[in-house]
Amino acid sequence: MIYGKYEEDILLREDREGAVFLTLNRPDKFNTLSEAMLAALQRELDAVAADPAVRCVVIGGNGRGFCAGHDLREMRANPAQSYYQSLFRSCSRLMQSVVVLPVPVIAKVQGMATAAGCQLVASCDLAIAGQSASFAVSGINVGLFCSTPAVALSRNISSKRAFDMLVSGHFIDADTALEWGLLSAVADDADLDAVVANKVQQILSKSPAAVRFGKSMFHPQRQMALADAYDFAGDVMAENMLSPDAEEGIDAFLAKRKPIWQQLSGN
Structure with a gap:
C-alpha cells in the first residue's frame, strides 16, 4: 500500500x-x-x-x-x-x-x-x-x-x-x-x-533474527577498543547461536536443504 x-x-x-x-x-x-x-x-x-x-x-x-x-x-x-x-x-x-x-x-x-x-x-x-x-x-x-x-x-x-x-x-x-x-x-x-x-x-531472504543481531552489534563495536569490541561481538554471537533461526540454519546447511526462518513477533 x-x-x-x-x-x-x-x-x-x-x-x-x-x-x-x-x-x-x-x-x-x-x-x-x-x-x-x-x-x-x-x-x-x-x-x-x-x-x-x-x-x-x-x-x-x-x-x-x-x-x-x-x-x-x-x-x-x-x-x-x-x-x-x-x-x-x-x-x-x-x-x-x-x-x-x-x-x-x-x-x-x-x-x-x-x-x-x-x-x-x-x-x-x-x-x-x-x-x-x-x-x-x-x-x-x-x-x-x-x-x-x-x-x-x-x-x-x-x-x-x-x-x-x-x-x-x-x-x-x-x-x-x-x-x-x-x-x-x-x-x-x-x-x-x-x-x-x-x-x-x-x-x-536472510534470517530476520540474524539480521537484527547483526545490526545491533555492527555500529556499536566500531566505537569500541579492539578487545572490548571482540568481547561485545562474542556475546552477541553467542546469543545469536542460541536463537531458533541459527539452529534451523545450521541444521538445514548440514542436511543440504533450504532453511525456514522464524517470523518475529511482538509477543
Missing part, C-alpha cells in the same frame, strides 16, 4: 512484504529537511523500530534530487540560536535513529544529495546511487560549515577527504563516492530501482 500521512504528503510510505519504502516528497524544494519533514521521518522511524514485522527500510526522494539538506528559507525565517539548536538536535536525533534502527536502512539516491541530505546518505547502513548522483556538504558556500553532517561523513570516508569536502564545498560524483566509501553500490540511472529491489530481496 502507498499512503501519505503528513502535511501536503511530504513523506510517502509503501510497505512491501516486510520492507518499508519512505519517499521524501518535496520535489519542488529538492526534498529539503524542513521541520515537518524531520518530524515525519522521525515518526516513521520510531514506528518501524517498534514493529517486528519490518525487516528493511529504503529511503528515497521524488523528483530530480534526493535531498538538498535543511530548508534555508525556513531557517532564515527563525533567526534565534535556540531555534537553530532545537532544529539541529532534531536532525541529529533522526540520523542517530537511522543508525540504531534494528533493521538495515538503504539510501536510494538519485540526483544530488547535499549538506544534511549527504548526512542522511552517510547515516544509512547501505547507500545505492544512480550514476548521475552527486554529493556535497556545501554549507561553506553560504557561510555555514556543515558541522553536523561532518559527524556522519567523517565516519564514512577518510578525515582528509571529508574535511576537503567540508571546507571547499565541492561536489563528488557517484563513482568517487563509491571509491571513497560513502556508497555501497552505483547503478545505471535506469536500473536504480531494480538494483535497490534486488538488495532488499537479498536482505529479506
Whole structure:
C-alpha cells in the first residue's frame, strides 16, 4: 500500500512484504529537511523500530534530487540560536535513529544529495546511487560549515577527504563516492530501482533474527577498543547461536536443504 500521512504528503510510505519504502516528497524544494519533514521521518522511524514485522527500510526522494539538506528559507525565517539548536538536535536525533534502527536502512539516491541530505546518505547502513548522483556538504558556500553532517561523513570516508569536502564545498560524483566509501553500490540511472529491489530481496531472504543481531552489534563495536569490541561481538554471537533461526540454519546447511526462518513477533 502507498499512503501519505503528513502535511501536503511530504513523506510517502509503501510497505512491501516486510520492507518499508519512505519517499521524501518535496520535489519542488529538492526534498529539503524542513521541520515537518524531520518530524515525519522521525515518526516513521520510531514506528518501524517498534514493529517486528519490518525487516528493511529504503529511503528515497521524488523528483530530480534526493535531498538538498535543511530548508534555508525556513531557517532564515527563525533567526534565534535556540531555534537553530532545537532544529539541529532534531536532525541529529533522526540520523542517530537511522543508525540504531534494528533493521538495515538503504539510501536510494538519485540526483544530488547535499549538506544534511549527504548526512542522511552517510547515516544509512547501505547507500545505492544512480550514476548521475552527486554529493556535497556545501554549507561553506553560504557561510555555514556543515558541522553536523561532518559527524556522519567523517565516519564514512577518510578525515582528509571529508574535511576537503567540508571546507571547499565541492561536489563528488557517484563513482568517487563509491571509491571513497560513502556508497555501497552505483547503478545505471535506469536500473536504480531494480538494483535497490534486488538488495532488499537479498536482505529479506536472510534470517530476520540474524539480521537484527547483526545490526545491533555492527555500529556499536566500531566505537569500541579492539578487545572490548571482540568481547561485545562474542556475546552477541553467542546469543545469536542460541536463537531458533541459527539452529534451523545450521541444521538445514548440514542436511543440504533450504532453511525456514522464524517470523518475529511482538509477543
